[in-house]
Amino acid sequence: xxxxxxxxxxxxxxxxxxxxxxxxxxxxxxxxxxxxxxxxxxxxxxxxxxxxxxxxxxxxxxxxxxxxxxxxxxxxxxxxxxxxxxxxxxxxxxxxxxxxxxxxxxxxxxxxxxxxxxxxxxxxxxxxxxxxxxxxxxxxxxxxxxxxxxxxxxxxxxxxxxxxxxxxxxxxxxxxxxxxxxxxxxxxxxxxxxxxxxxxxxxxxxxxxxxxxxxxxxxxxxxxxxxxxxxxxxxxxxxxxxxxxxxxxxxxxxxxxxxxxxxxxxxxxxxxxxxxxxxxxxxxxxxxxxxxxxxxxxxxxxxxxxxxxxxxxxxxxxxxxxxxxxxxxxxxxxxxxxxxxxxxxxxxxxxxxxxxxxxxxxxxxxxxxxxxxxxxxxxxxxxxxxxxxxxxxxxxxxxxxxxxxxxxxxxxxxxxxxxxxxxxxxxxxxxxxxxxxxxxxxxxxxxxxxxxxxxxxxxxxxxxxxxxxxxxxxxxxxxxxxxxxxxxxx
Amino acid sequence: xxxxxxxxxxxxxxxxxxxxxxxxxxxxxxxxxxxxxxxxxxxxxxxxxxxxxxxxxxxxxxxxxxxxxxxxxxxxxxxxxxxxxxxxxxxxxxxxxxxxxxxxxxxxxxxxxxxxxxxxxxxxxxxxxxxxxxxxxxxxxxxxxxxxxxxxxxxxxxxxxxxxxxxxxxxxxxxxxxxxxxxxxxxxxxxxxxxxxxxxxxxxxxxxxxxxxxxxxxxxxxxxxxxxxxxxxxxxxxxxxxxxxxxxxxxxxxxxxxxxxxxxxxxxxxxxxxxxxxxxxxxxxxxxxxxxxxxxxxxxxxxxxxxxxxxxxxxxxxxxxxxxxxxxxxxxxxxxxxxxxxxxxxxxxxxxxxxxxxxxxxxxxxxxxxxxxxxxxxxxxxxxxxxxxxxxxxxxxxxxxxxxxxxxxxxxxxxxxxxxxxxxxxxxxxxxxxxxxxxxxxxxxxxxxxxxxxxxxxxxxxxxxxxxxxxxxxxxxxxxxx
Numbered sequence: 001x002x003x004x005x006x007x008x009x010x011x012x013x014x015x016x017x018x019x020x021x022x023x024x025x026x027x028x029x030x031x032x033x034x035x036x037x038x039x040x041x042x043x044x045x046x047x048x049x050x051x052x053x054x055x056x057x058x059x060x061x062x063x064x065x066x067x068x069x070x071x072x073x074x075x076x077x078x079x080x081x082x083x084x085x086x087x088x089x090x091x092x093x094x095x096x097x098x099x100x101x102x103x104x105x106x107x108x109x110x111x112x113x114x115x116x117x118x119x120x121x122x123x124x125x126x127x128x129x130x131x132x133x134x135x136x137x138x139x140x141x142x143x144x145x146x147x148x149x150x151x152x153x154x155x156x157x158x159x160x161x162x163x164x165x166x167x168x169x170x171x172x173x174x175x176x177x178x179x180x181x182x183x184x185x186x187x188x189x190x191x192x193x194x195x196x197x198x199x200x201x202x203x204x205x206x207x208x209x210x211x212x213x214x215x216x217x218x219x220x221x222x223x224x225x226x227x228x229x230x231x232x233x234x235x236x237x238x239x240x241x242x243x244x245x246x247x248x249x250x251x252x253x254x255x256x257x258x259x260x261x262x263x264x265x266x267x268x269x270x271x272x273x274x275x276x277x278x279x280x281x282x283x284x285x286x287x288x289x290x291x292x293x294x295x296x297x298x299x300x301x302x303x304x305x306x307x308x309x310x311x312x313x314x315x316x317x318x319x320x321x322x323x324x325x326x327x328x329x330x331x332x333x334x335x336x337x338x339x340x341x342x343x344x345x346x347x348x349x350x351x352x353x354x355x356x357x358x359x360x361x362x363x364x365x366x367x368x369x370x371x372x373x374x375x376x377x378x379x380x381x382x383x384x385x386x387x388x389x390x391x392x393x394x395x396x397x398x399x400x401x402x403x404x405x406x407x408x409x410x411x412x413x414x415x416x417x418x419x420x421x422x423x424x425x426x427x428x429x430x431x432x433x434x435x436x437x438x439x440x441x442x443x444x445x446x447x448x449x450x451x452x453x454x455x456x457x458x459x460x461x462x463x464x465x466x467x468x469x470x471x472x473x474x475x476x477x478x479x480x481x482x483x484x485x486x487x488x489x490x
Numbered sequence: 491x492x493x494x495x496x497x498x499x500x501x502x503x504x505x506x507x508x509x510x511x512x513x514x515x516x517x518x519x520x521x522x523x524x525x526x527x528x529x530x531x532x533x534x535x536x537x538x539x540x541x542x543x544x545x546x547x548x549x550x551x552x553x554x555x556x557x558x559x560x561x562x563x564x565x566x567x568x569x570x571x572x573x574x575x576x577x578x579x580x581x582x583x584x585x586x587x588x589x590x591x592x593x594x595x596x597x598x599x600x601x602x603x604x605x606x607x608x609x610x611x612x613x614x615x616x617x618x619x620x621x622x623x624x625x626x627x628x629x630x631x632x633x634x635x636x637x638x639x640x641x642x643x644x645x646x647x648x649x650x651x652x653x654x655x656x657x658x659x660x661x662x663x664x665x666x667x668x669x670x671x672x673x674x675x676x677x678x679x680x681x682x683x684x685x686x687x688x689x690x691x692x693x694x695x696x697x698x699x700x701x702x703x704x705x706x707x708x709x710x711x712x713x714x715x716x717x718x719x720x721x722x723x724x725x726x727x728x729x730x731x732x733x734x735x736x737x738x739x740x741x742x743x744x745x746x747x748x749x750x751x752x753x754x755x756x757x758x759x760x761x762x763x764x765x766x767x768x769x770x771x772x773x774x775x776x777x778x779x780x781x782x783x784x785x786x787x788x789x790x791x792x793x794x795x796x797x798x799x800x801x802x803x804x805x806x807x808x809x810x811x812x813x814x815x816x817x818x819x820x821x822x823x824x825x826x827x828x829x830x831x832x833x834x835x836x837x838x839x840x841x842x843x844x845x846x847x848x849x850x851x852x853x854x855x856x857x858x859x860x861x862x863x864x865x866x867x868x869x870x871x872x873x874x875x876x877x878x879x880x881x882x883x884x885x886x887x888x889x890x891x892x893x894x895x896x897x898x899x900x901x902x903x904x905x906x907x908x909x910x911x912x913x914x915x916x917x918x919x920x921x922x923x924x925x926x927x928x929x930x931x932x933x934x935x936x937x938x939x940x941x942x943x944x945x946x947x948x949x950x951x952x953x954x955x956x957x958x959x960x961x962x963x964x965x966x967x968x969x970x971x972x
Binding site (some may be wrong): 043050052085145274279423 | 689725
């Protein structure tokens with residue numbers, strides 16, 4: 001059996017978060033009633049003309065710069081023709097020979113280190129509408145078109161065929177999504193179709209210098225599907241090659257429910273898109289000063305932040321990865337850390353304590369895991385730090401703190417207010433604790449006997465009893481010390 | 491009342507005429523005579539009278555909106571009018587009512603013009619005789635057996651026949667200038683980008699330009715001024731100030747150098763046309779213009795390049811008519827059949843011919859040989875004009891090689907295409923051009939003199955046309971429709 005090398009390239013379509021569409025002023029809100037966000041332009045009515053959305057161009061340039069692409073001095077739109085009822089003009093305004101930007105790369109972190117994956121080109125285009133079928137497609141008696149999405153600004157980014165496994169493809173897509181979210185150019189919401197992915201995959205005998213015949217897979221709309229579909233296709237092609245078959249150049253559709261790819265059209269039936277320069281738009285001249293302004297305003301990118309968080313804050317790489325799932329989360333983390341201060345010593349516990357609380361408490365209770373959720377958190381970075389300070393100065397225990405956190409989440413109050421009102425301050429009054437300990441000891445003679453016979457873990461049970469009697473408010477360290485004193489007496 | 495707009499508005503000012511009386515008179519003439527001419531596809535009687543009434547109130551109050559207030563005009567049915575069906579001369583859009591106005595229409599309404607209706611045209615502006623209208627032919631008011639040209643034939647015939655005081659058309663390869671020449675009226679194609687194309691149903695986007703038809707050059711200037719200028723809804727419209735074209739008309743041609751292109755006097759052209767044009771040039775010389783021969787050798791390839799670029803763009807622009815969203819829909823068992831049947835039934839033969847030509851020209855493997863090559867020719871044409879305009883101020887030439895031909899005379903598409911041989915280079919290069927009447931042939935049919943100028947130099951083009959017009963009396967002759 002031959003061993004194969006897998007070669008994958010990804011084309012990612014990202015909906016830009018511009019308020020209006022690519023070539024008209026219609027709003028882009030997701031989920032509006034069908035055909036309420038349309039105008040003659042995005043409905044492709046006779047005689048109407050497109051006008052380029054400057055903001056979309058800015059977002060394209062911002063992304064291009066983040067990937068280190070060359071932003072071309074001039075770019076041009078082109079018409080791409082094919083008949084489909086969700087595309088009102090039966091051509092899509094896209095870019096062909098003269099894209100907005102070319103030649104960049106995206107660094108991905110994979111097992112064994114980092115790799116830069118080449119980005120061939122980045123261009124702007126318009127989205128199409130959506131078809132709604134009456135029942136399943138195969139048996140539908142009618143289909144309706146919703147043109148709300150028609151004309152929404154899309155950015156297509158084509159990677160070079162440099163990904164060598166389905167895992168790498170998924171890693172690329174994850175890294176890509178995070179960069180876009182950090183740049184604020186796309187919300188990255190894959191369920192709503194803000195980010196869509198097509199993949200080209202081919203196999204070749206290991207060590208071969210030439211590329212094998214590629215197959216394009218469409219409809220990859222989650223990280224999991226990208227990986228599953230490519231794994232399936234990798235195996236399908238390997239089996240075919242082993243059997244001496246030739247791979248047919250074709251487009252295949254990923255069926256996520258059934259877990260396989262199926263042929264959509266072969267090369268012979270491939271569309272001839274009859275591209276030609278869009279005569280309704282003049283070539284876009286990109287002002288270098290504008291590009292430099294955009295470059296100067298680029299935010300810190302997720303990978304750079306992760307590296308800094310590991311080196312400067314001492315965060316484990318895993319925590320840094322989780323926090324960079326969204327720009328808002330990083331902003332939240334940074335705001336909280338600023339509020340709290342770096343903490344004593346070179347290896348302060350604060351950065352890690354903070355990420356623990358965000359990851360295990362905050363993200364658990366927030367609905368979803370996207371940009372919007374953290375923005376609506378009822379616990380502000382300042383409030384979270386307020387809570388952590390109470391633990392740090394031993395006002396409350398970590399266990400009580402979790403209850404306080406829940407109350408804060410519900411009421412939006414700060415930690416101190418809740419702790420004081422509910423009387424949750426740790427009992428640190430030795431006299432009061434000694435009384436509790438004595439009554440616990442009186443009630444548990446067996447445990448004391450066990451302890452004195454050398455069964456040291458019996459002490460834990462007694463500590464638990466004391467904590468229970470104080471409803472968790474006792475300072476555990478103090479309880480331990482007082483209990484040991486008592487047990488060593490007599 | 492059948493007089494130029496500037497005379498009508500003078501009469502409004504004096505109180506001798508009212509916009510309502512004039513509108514009523516035009517509507518009555520349309521009712522009585524348009525059965526013969528067939529200039530209109532749709533007449534908007536009530537709207538016209540309402541607009542005329544408002545104009546009348548403004549004139550009475552001494553607050554007219556300008557020189558077009560109360561002017562009864564007609565629009566080629568390729569300009570979208572909100573609430574009024576806009577057919578582009580096609581079955582495909584027979585019942586299409588746009589929810590929006592073309593920028594030109596908005597500007598005319600803002601200027602107080604009274605829109606009488608929508609005029610007949612070759613389907614989707616493809617043709618030179620208006621015989622390709624899906625609805626009915628239009629007849630030349632000078633000789634009802636003959637065509638009045640096209641594709642803006644209805645707009646030209648309306649002005650020539652006294653069925654509108656002025657009108658608008660679109661010119662992709664001569665579709666304003668050629669019918670103006672055939673009808674003995676003035677017709678102008680401005681610089682590409684001078685008038686917004688927003689709301690103009692596209693034929694070939696890189697060639698289409700809206701322009702006016704008028705009874706004289708003064709009206710042409712007024713009608714152009716009203717609609718010219720940058721529009722943010724048209725990315726190809728030019729951001730340059732619009733001069734008051736009428737104010738510059740009387741500057742004369744003394745001291746101007748006029749280029750006479752060798753390639754515009756060809757074998758097979760009507761000798762009466764050549765004679766009339768050469769006489770016109772003598773008139774201009776007599777007015778103080780200097781005449782210089784220029785050479786535009788790529789002219790001979792213009793037609794070939796045009797008939798690649800135009801169908802290519804048209805095949806793309808017309809792809810949207812598929813029965814899914816608006817316009818005609820012929821039911822089918824499935825989507826593909828519905829779309830095929832709709833397009834088979836909705837488009838006429840000439841439209842189908844050009845869609846096929848254009849689809850072919852843009853196909854993979856043929857693009858460079860056809861579309862790419864045609865664009866190279868276009869660049870050459872543009873350069874040749876630029877080189878010529880470095881030496882001369884204007885170029886004068888015949889508008890067409892022949893006078894109006896008979897209905898059905900040019901059944902072979904190629905002989906029809908040849909009619910535009912002198913007007914197409916102006917579209918390929920984007921320069922402005924006007925056709926002004928310069929006499930009649932032996933049979934009494936009008937002949938047009940074409941004046942071409944540098945990009946955005948409409949003022950000088952109109953100035954020369956005006957000087958010529960004022961030195962001659964051709965415009966006093968009118969066709970008799972009674």
